[in-house]
Amino acid sequence: MSEQFEPVIVGFLCNWCSYRAADLAGTARIHYAPNMRPIRVMCSGRIDPQFVLKALREGADGVMIAGCHPGECHYVSGNIKALRRFILLKAMLRQFGVEEARVQLVWASASEGIILAAKVNKMTEEIRALGPLNWQETVLGGNNGYKVAQAALVPEEV
């Protein structure tokens, strides 16, 4: 068996639409890439950009944010806030050298299990083509010439 790179995708799925879409994909026994690790949040508007950055730094190859279609948010406009953040975050991540395909926003309603599964498949293939991100090693790694920090040499009586 050839070793194929399996991307790790962290998925932030909103409770009311996209998590249910994933649930539906499961109960409907739709076959799709097992690369997305879903995390349920109450609303896509709850997703702090820190979550995305932390996922990328801690080893994710991609992050999927999924919510209700605009106009269908359980909290009226949470997904529009998510969209605003996402567009600004995308502009910033470009400067950090993170390829656009690595962070994606997806709309999937509770009945769209097939759509969510297709988006996960598509994203998995796109990231597989890009290769691993591995931020700790490739970007922060090698310690950039610094010595490994020594144990603190603080004298006892401070």
Add this chain to the structure above:
Amino acid sequence: MTENGKPKLAMYWAASCGGCEISVLNIHEHILTVDEIFDIAFFPCIADFKVHHVESYPDGYIDVCLWNGAIRNSEGEHMAHLLRQKSKVMVAYGSCAYEGCIPALSNLTSKEATFNTVYIDNPTIDNPEGIIPLTSVNVPEGELTLPEFYHTVKSLDQVIDVDYYLPGCPPEPPQIWAVLQVIVAGLLEGAPLPPKGSVVGVTNVAVCEECKLKKGEKEISRFYRPYEIVPEPDVCLLEQGIVCMGPATNGGCGALCPQVGIGCRGCYGPLPGVEDQGAKMLSAIASVIGAGEVGMEERELEQRIQAVVDTIPDPAGTFYRFSMAHSLLRRAKVNGSNGKGEAK
């Protein structure tokens, strides 16, 4: 060194502008008190000390070391380790030591790109032979050496153990004096010091809290760069479309900048509990974008929001102006030959 029983004070700089040293001298007449209480053990900006003096001190000889500057090269790194060993209390003084500040913005490019801009490809540079600094070069008189320039700028606590952080670019005089008083009380009277790792000289509430400008509902349809607008006095700058880092920045400065019409730049760092100041500011800015209503068509919605976002030309440089080294990602992944992180 004379042994007069006074506590020993040191201050050293690495990748910084020197403004932090000036800020210590800027505490007005209190500087006389500082001189009265402390014995200066090492302070290259104001007194003639050499590194071998520091090396000759026993470990823990210096009571308080105020370190300013980010760690950019092997010299800064070596001195940080040396002064940590010789100091009882190490204070990361100012934004560079605390979270990287302006020097750490070069983490958005590579070392090669930085050298290229500084020594080769710049309209004001005359360097036909393309000479760039080397760590070692042989000349007829012998070998000359320079410290090694690192790829990534680090904050002080990413290199050594730090006891306290005093943010600001530079820290404000009343805060410096307040912190020095706490340290002096601790040293002379045995008063309790704040817990190790504390960020001192801050209010731990957002800059907006100290800012007297009138704040109302915010809905921004475009952002302005400082030269593009004359702000209305007395009205919140963010409301007027000027990027102001106040909501994501720790207070303590007295909100000096916004109250004279300049958006807060964020030099006091993140609020307690926040790991990444830039991400928090990004979040705050995104939520005041006025474009995009419920009921709009998906495509139009995206275009409208994109148009507003496009009026912020450098989001990474704006939101991480002071906190790049301490951010979650810390530096850019360099993809292209231009040394920039810019990804497709």
